[in-house]
Amino acid sequence: MQKEDILLELQSLPERVLRAEQDYLKALSYLEESRLALTAKTNELFYQGTIQGKNEQAREAELWPHTHELRRLVLKAKLAAEQAKSELTYVRNKLDNTRLIAQMVLHAPPSAASYDNWAAGPMD
DSSP: OOHHHHHHHHHHHHHHHHHHHHHHHHHHHHHHHHHHHHHHHHHHHHHHTOOOOSSHHHHHHHHHHHHHHHHHHHHHHHHHHHHHHHHHHHHHHHHHHHHHHHHHHHTSOSSGGGHHHHHHOOOO
């Protein structure tokens, strides 16, 4: 990888981080909306008297036919949020790594012959 390639990638990565952050926030928002829709439907069924279960298992069994689609949406939203979070972490790590590589490349000696002078540091 050439210096120019590293610098070009370093310039493009902050934009990719921003897009990944936006995607993650959208995924979290969709997850929260899905959860609220499920809660609203569940509450509606309780208030209508549709759910009469005496214990939690009976209530869950009665809720399932009315809420299974919303539950699937919540599950899909959770998976999408986790995927977006993973992508954000990847892009952030790539930015950090590219910064480190750029620092090493820009401060590296131009050739092996000048390594001794570079490794010795500045002479006072």
